[in-house]
Amino acid sequence: MWTLLFPKRFSLLKAFVFLFICISFLVRLTFFIWDFSEVDAHIGTMVRTFITGLFYDIGTLSLFLMPFLVYLLIFPKKWYGSLVDKISTWFGFFLAVLIIYFSFFGEFTFWDEFQRRFNFIAVDYLIYTYEVVKNINESYPLPLLIGSLLSLVAITLFVVHKRKLFQKTFENETTFKQRLLATLPWVAICLVFGLFINNDQAEWSKNRYNNELSKAGIYSFFAAFRNNELTYSEFYTTIPQKDAFTALKKQYVPYGDTFVDATKNEIYRTIHSTDTTGTVQKPNVIFICIESLSGKYLNSLGGDQNITPVLDNLANQSLFFTNLYATGTRTVRGMEAITLSIPPTPGRSILKRKNNTGLFTIGEVFKEQGYDRNFFYGGDGYFDNMNTFFGGNGFNIVDRGRGFLLDANNTAKRTNIEDDEVTFENAWGVCDEDIYNKVLKEADLAHQNGKPFFDFVMTTSNHKPFTYPEGKIDIPSGTGRNGAVKYTDYAIGAFLEQAKTKPWFSNTVFVIMSDHCASSAGKWELDVANYHIPALIYNLKNLKPSKNNTLCSQIDVFPTLFSTLGWEYDSNLFGMDILKMGPKDERALIGNYRKLGYLKDDKVLVLGDGETVNFYEWNAMDNSLQNTPMNESFKNIAISNYQVADELYHNGGLQLKSLNQ
Known part of the structure; x- marks a missing residue:
């Protein structure tokens, strides 16, 4: 079975899969230890966290490996080990290793700042490379980080070369049929993740840290890239517009x-x-x-x-x-x-959208x-x-x-x-x-x-x-x-x-x-x-x-x-006007780019982008949330605030020219 999944032509691919899974596990374990006091560490929860993380790691790999898989599949057998094959393979493997080490290094700095896997903030930061790189340079020993990064890449290439995995990739008789059979499982996994799996499904726990640990950083990054603007009416629970x-x-x-x-x-x-x-x-x-x-x-x-x-x-x-x-x-x-x-x-702030x-x-x-x-x-x-x-x-x-x-x-x-x-x-x-x-x-x-x-x-x-x-x-x-x-x-x-x-x-x-x-x-x-x-x-x-x-x-x-x-x-x-607010008017609106919260008295209603609605009692003493039976009037006024805000933005209701008509 192992040889079917990884024939000799796929020796480097097998090494990369092993490297990615190991590093991803170490990163997840490090974050788990880093914030151990915040994580739900019960044995069942912990096992599910790491298994879910492995699941998303494999999905990430299926997407990440696709260019190399296509190359291995279509490159003619008679040209195995040719100069073109060697240059392409060495460069591709070097680049892939560099990217995963770089992304995992980046995850540590991102977690240090936000205690989250990559999200829309990381996507936004791609645009402002000057400020971000300068900030990293002033916050961390950048020469040491870059030196460590390149050293790890060099050590990895050396070990892979010493184990003759490049040689096995170039010197073999793997047929097209064998390559096709080895490629199909990865294509299937890629299709499943592309069509049926989303990053939200990693959020199975009430503990946010366990949810973040269940994710894969690279996968989370591209998920945020796709979904950095969400229309309320398409993703959230709504009520009739007139009622809102x-x-x-x-x-x-x-x-x-x-x-x-x-x-x-x-x-x-x-x-x-x-x-x-x-x-x-x-x-x-x-x-x-x-x-x-x-x-x-x-x-x-x-x-x-x-x-x-x-x-x-x-x-x-x-x-x-x-x-x-x-x-x-x-x-x-x-x-x-x-x-x-x-x-x-x-989604993203109106400051960063069109029509702002x-x-x-x-x-x-x-x-x-x-x-x-x-x-x-x-x-x-x-x-x-x-x-x-x-x-x-x-x-x-x-x-x-x-x-x-x-x-x-x-x-x-x-x-x-x-x-x-x-x-x-x-x-x-x-x-x-x-x-x-x-x-x-x-x-x-x-x-x-x-x-x-x-x-x-x-x-x-x-x-x-x-x-x-x-x-x-x-x-x-x-x-x-x-x-x-x-x-x-x-x-x-x-x-x-x-x-x-x-x-x-x-x-x-x-x-x-x-x-x-x-x-x-x-x-x-x-x-x-x-x-x-x-x-x-x-x-x-x-x-x-x-x-x-x-x-x-x-x-x-x-x-x-x-x-x-x-x-x-x-x-x-x-x-x-806060000074005129009576007890019935007091409220606060809080949120992140996907969760929208409505706080009143000691109750919090949280709207999620899977049309989820969770109602909690908030204990201010220990900052904990406990599920409580739904209050429909509370839910409707919470929805009204967010639904109307999103509707006004999308239909031009925030525009001066619209209001002056």
Whole structure:
């Protein structure tokens, strides 16, 4: 039987299969040991995890081996061992070995960052090779990694050569029939995986770590490549479209919102001010979006590491939201939630999709109030399509890139952060102090022009490799996340101290919020605690500092700000005023690119792309989820939020031109 599957002509192929299975097993075992405290290690579960992993490894092999199998099948017997055969075989085997070692090395760095097999993030990173390679070089000893990689390839080739497997491949009498019989099983496996198996089927356990270990990295990568944009109506549980819009609209009616056209499937409405004094404020607004700052790092949110003294002090001087959750796990998700005030839609963020310009954003509300709108980023805003999105939605761009950017209406401009304005820079951009100095400089210019401004500032220092200027804090640069958090906090303090000396400070409101947590990994399909982020509004004139414990979302922060300023405006935003929310309105929307969660009270409903609906009770003490009987009304309002958000994107309901018709 063994000789039928691997005749002599297939000697190298057999060696490659053995190598791939062994390395994949070692990688899986390493991850299992690495996060042993998180994995379900019961013997039955553990066995199933590794058997499922082997199953996906074999499927991956069937796809990976197909070019070589075709070559072995059609290459004429009379030319075995010819120069062409030797060059093709040696090069092909070298390339295949290099790819698998490279992918397995990559999996270790990816797991270290995300505790997941390759997914859509890895696909996105292919586009931004400069930033990613530079980040890896600054985070890991890249020369050592490359040297180790090439050494492993060389050792593998040497061992295979010494075992005379190349010789056996070239010197044999394997017939076409033997080759065909050896090829057919792999073709069958390839067809089965191509037609009937998908990556979702590896997710058989309630424990997310076991599900990730059950996958194969390369297979997961290509699965994510195929499915990085999902249409809600095709992959998720739905309700009638009219019912979804009706359920969602009911959330806004009690607060006096009036719909522009109540007969249409849309949420475009007028938000009426409830300020009885008639006072309308138009302060400058500087929004600081902090990279990867989990709520757990703040003492004011239950932490005990004493690394955020500035933010903890600000929490007592601001409108501080203690129970607010990010919608996603990446910066583009945070930006999407904040600017569009929209629940997460499945697949990639709207920032990275087509038709992502000319949308109704919070910037449109600021524009109607007479504001200039600016987006600040310390790296090149080309990354993650940020400049296209912000520039195409009317924001001026200030970044570390080059060139001039115009939006469709030729109104957006691009300003560069010059070399002489930079004191420290890493893979992701200039340090936070440098970006804040640029914000101060531009704010001074705007103040001279006498026009209010809204600045959206995206920080980068709290990102691997966690490097920042030395001598600023008592934790050495590049030593880990805690140091980056403390430097991020220090830089905010330094920025505010400088801002207080400016003539525009007294008429400027500062909004500070994280884009997402430092990590979303956990045992469950959605780990609720890993979406909890800090958010505050500082320097509001008409509101005393207070802590607000309402369960709410990123999408609610700017609608809340607009309300406190007494603005009346037309809105296409999903978010609501947190200060007006009653117990029945409290909720948070969380998700990743495939799972969509709706959190209310201590219940979580999770929608999956196989039309799955799971309803849990969330225990905040140990961050665990326990299955509970389905609540139909809970399910319908959760579905309504996500179904309507996806429908509006796909039918143009987020577009300004559609709303103005």
